[in-house]
Each structure stands twice: as structure tokens, then as C-alpha cells.
Amino acid sequence: MSDAFVTPGGATLSAGQYDGMVREAHTNPEVFWLQQARRLTWQTPPTQASRSDFTQDVRIEWYADGFLNASENCLDRHVRTQPEKTALIWEGQEAGQREVLSYRHLYERVCRLANVLRRLGVKKGDCVAIHLPMVAEGIIAMLACARVGAVHVVLFGGFSAEGLAERLTDSAAVVVLTADVARRGGKRIPSKTTMDEAIARCGAASAVRHVLVVPVTGADVPMQPGRDLRYAEEVAKEAADCPAERMNALDPLFLLYTSGSTGRPKGLVHGTGGYLTWAAFTHAVVFDYKPDDIFWCTADVSWITGHTYVVYGPLANGATIMVYEGLPSWPEPGQWWDVIDRNGVTVFYTSPTVVRAAMREDEAVVRSRSLKSLRILGTVGEPISPEAWHWFHDEVGKGHCAVVDTWWQTETGGVMITAAAGCVVPRPGAAARPLPGVEAVLLDTQGKEVTGAGEGLLCMAQSWPGQAMSIWGDHDRFRQTYFTTCPGHYFTGDGARREEDGYYWITGRVDDVVNVSGHRIGTAEIEDAIATDHEVVESAAVGIPHDLKGQGLVVFVVPREQGVFHPSAVNTAVAAGVGRYAVPEKIYVVRDLPKTRSGKIVRRLLRKIAAHDLEGLGDLSTLADPDIVDELIATVKAQE
């Protein structure tokens, strides 16, 4: 793999230097992490790195006596040294829509919005919800929140009104930024009216005082007098300077909702100092950052990947970021390759789903593009098969780019396990090695550490600066979710295999989370949504292997009355309760679910039956009703 290891022009860090960092971070973490914190500009530099503790109540605290502002780190310090450097290149999905913002321009736009937020009464510590597609204003809004000390909560455009309402209520957001209408290829998404419905659903629980409407398509949308304001009019009233709030390193920078084993989504809290240090450190080290890079992370900003590698990592490092609103294949295949060629993108960070979809297109699509500006390719969100890895390397990288698979999570803030470009030799299909300071361990189900080669639950023995600090408003749930399965360790929810020489292979979630095209979906959320249909007695959602999406979602439903029930009701309930993106692949209407005598659904059986994997179903005699298994197999077969 040496050709996928050495990047054109050579890497900034040598493999030897990188190994030195791994050793230093392991033996002398306090010194190492105080040194790494100097990547940032602090109002008051910290004198202590970590005082985190995974036992008892669990405490995640990095740089506790330091003060800084994240937007100053992403803007002001670059405006001082390189005001005319391009910070952001934006392209819209309609031909010719393009905007180039220098660091000075971006600074001014952020300051104007920050002044609007202050005028609307947003105070340090208040939550502000951002519900925008991939337009520059989404990034501007995040940085404007950071500037005034507000905690941003970016909400996915695919959530239903109910999904939005749940998160607005939980976060108690006081201001919301939404689009008039968002575009997704030929589809139009009614962002403003969905948000109106969400706020109405919150009822008395809503803390929303104002809605700022960003014109994306310019469509006419209903405006509620007093509450709703036009973004363009409001920012035009404000000055292009705005003093940044002084923030403690432990003050929350943002909440981001993600799915877990229980129905209620968790608002993970990321602090300012540790998170930003991790974002800057990992962006520089994993992607071998060079100042003339054009860095394109294709993730939506509503995903943690968008937070860390569209916004905070690259901008903290003074990089030029590419932001593209459109889909890879609309109106025709090859759009993203054209974005790379038009803009000279050097680092392209995307998902295995995108790679798999591109592999299925006519090879002339990728071969007719130059793509010669690229030097590093990355993937995230799900495992990449060796086949897809090689295709990415050979066809997109034309055989001369480093390829980095990156394993990490919303909870980890940034990349944790990877073959850092130019420093670690990749192995196609493997997540590779933990970054400096990442003390990964494998534990068996008894909590005993697996040493050497082996397989187990992937855990972290020590905190790292990017670690989430808590779950918003529920620290005990944070402790229970992540620190009780393997006491004294952070439990990731993933299983992994380790080779003799320390390379990790991720084997997938060991909990009830399904990963559909990199979307993390909790099966309990789906089941809760289906339960709102009174015709349904019970349901179970499980993940099955899917060629294109990695995993697909299928649902087994037990209706109150067989024969009368219409499966489309399930889709309606899921679309309304969660969002259209979570609508299942297949619905099996069944008489009952396989349960133990104590009434626990045996999901392992459902997963195997749904995947047509009927080998080794195991001992069925422990089931309350063993006959149900043959019925389920017949139902699945009938719908093949």
C-alpha cells in the first residue's frame, strides 16, 4: 500500500514523528495536550489539560482554567494575518451559483449576525437552533452563536415536525434560523412551514421567541408578525464588528442530537476548549493539512462530521473550505467530480455510501474527469469494504492519493482511529490505528481486557480533548449510557477486532442502532413512532445488510387485527414521528414477535431471519412460542 501512503509532495509529519507523538501522548498526556492546546489562541491559556474521571459521577473536563472564543479562533486571528485568504467557496446546486468569501468577508458576515442575535436578546448559554441546508448562512450562524456564547443546536433538514419539536423542547432554543424552502435535487423541502408546525407542536413548552428566515429559494412563506424576521433585512441593520464573548473552556459550544438504544434522542454537549483543540489537531494530523489546501468535507452540517470538518477544524486552522449544496448525481452523475475540478479541491472527505453509489455508475463518468488536484481522500460514517476502498483509490485518486478511513462518533468530537495520511500505512477495510492520546481497548462481555490479537467491545480507557462532556440536562443518563457497560471505561457501542500489530477493524454496533447510509438510527425511535398507530400492538425494527446503504431498516409489525391492517400506515407513522429518511425498506406484518419467556424480544433472531441468514438460528426452545420462527421465515420469504 505504499502508493496510498505517501502523499504527493510528501507529508508534513513523518511516520517517525507521528509515532513519537503517540508515545509522548501516552506517557506524558498533560504535557502533550497542553502543547496541542497552543494550536489555538486563548484569552487566558490553560495551566491544566485534563481533570477528567470515568468513575463515580463521571467528569469530562479539559483545559478547565482556560478562556477562549471559538469564533475568534476561526476568524479574528486569521483576519489579522491573512484577511484576503479564501475561507469559504460555496456553490449552489443550480448552475452558476457560486460565492467566494475571504476570511475578512466571513468575519464581517458572522459579526453582523452575532449583533442581530444580541439585539434579539440571546445571552451566553442560551440555545439557538439552526435548521438550514448547505448554504453559507448555516456556517455563519454556527460561528455567530459561538461569538455571543450561545449554544448552537443544528437540526437535520430531514426531521419531521415532531422530530424537530422534540429537540426544540429539550434544548429550550430561544431563536431558530430556518430556510424559506430548501432544495434537494428536484425536490423542495418546506423548511419554514415544517418549523412553524414544530413550534406549534411545542405549545407552551416552546421557548422560541424569534424565527430568522434565510432566503434560499426566495419562495413566499408565511411570516408570523413579531416572531418571524427576514434574515437579510436584519443583518443589513447591523455593524460588521462584534466583540466576542469570553468563554470558559468548559462552556458548551454546541449540542448535537444523536440516536442511541432508547427512544429519546440525546443532546450531546461539546465544550469549547477541548472540542476545538481536538478539531484543530485532528484536522491537521489526519488530513496532513497544508495552507494551500482546498478542503472539502461533503457532510451536512447537521452531522457531527459537518461540525468538525466542514466548520471548526479547518477554520480553526485557517484553511479554505469548499461547501456544495447539491447532490452527487443531480441533475446527472458526476456533479461532485466537477466541483473538485472547478475548484481545485485537494482533500475530499466523504462517506462510503457515496463511494458505493459512484461505483455503480458508468465508469466513463469518473474517468472523464481530471481530479488531478486531489491529494487525500477520506471516508467516515460506516465501514468501507476493501473493494470500495480500492475503487476510491484507483478511480477517484487515480492511484496517487492517500486514502484515510476514519472511525469516530458524535460523542468523540473528531477522528479517533485512522491511518493518518502519510504517517500510518493504511490497510483497506481497516480503521487502522488510534490517534495520539486515544487509549483504545477491547473488553470482553465480562469487562476483562482482551490483549494482543482479538475481538471485543471497543472502549476508551482515558479521556481525550474531543470527548463530549454530557447529555444536555441529563448527566446521569450520560453516565449510564457510556460508563456502566464497561465500568471505568467509555463504551463506544461498537465492536472491533484487533490484529497482532495493533490495527483495528470495526465490526459494527453491538447495540440497537442501525447505520443507514451513515445515518445513525435508533430502532427504539422507529418503534416509538410506530406505536403511535393504534392499529399496532407491537413492532421491532432491525438492521440488515444492504448493498448500497451499508445497512437497511426492516420492521416487523404485530397489528391489532390481522388482514385489515395496511402496512403503509407504518411508513406514515415513521415519516411523521421521525422523518422520511427513516422510512423502512420492508415491513413484515406478523402474528407475534419471537420472545423469551420473560417477554424480551429476541432481536438476534429477527436480524437473521430478515437477512435470509437461516444458518445457526441457535436454541429456539427458550422462546415462549418456538412455532413463531417458521411463520416469520415464511412471511419474509413470501415478500422476497
Ligand code: 6R9
Ligand atoms: C462520525 C460519525 C457513529 C457510528 C459509530 C460506528 C459508525 C463511523 C466509521 C464507522 C466503521 C468507520 N462509524 N465511522 N464504522 N468505520 N470509519 O459517523 O458519527 O453519526 O455519531 O456515528 O458510526 O458504528 O459508532 P455518528
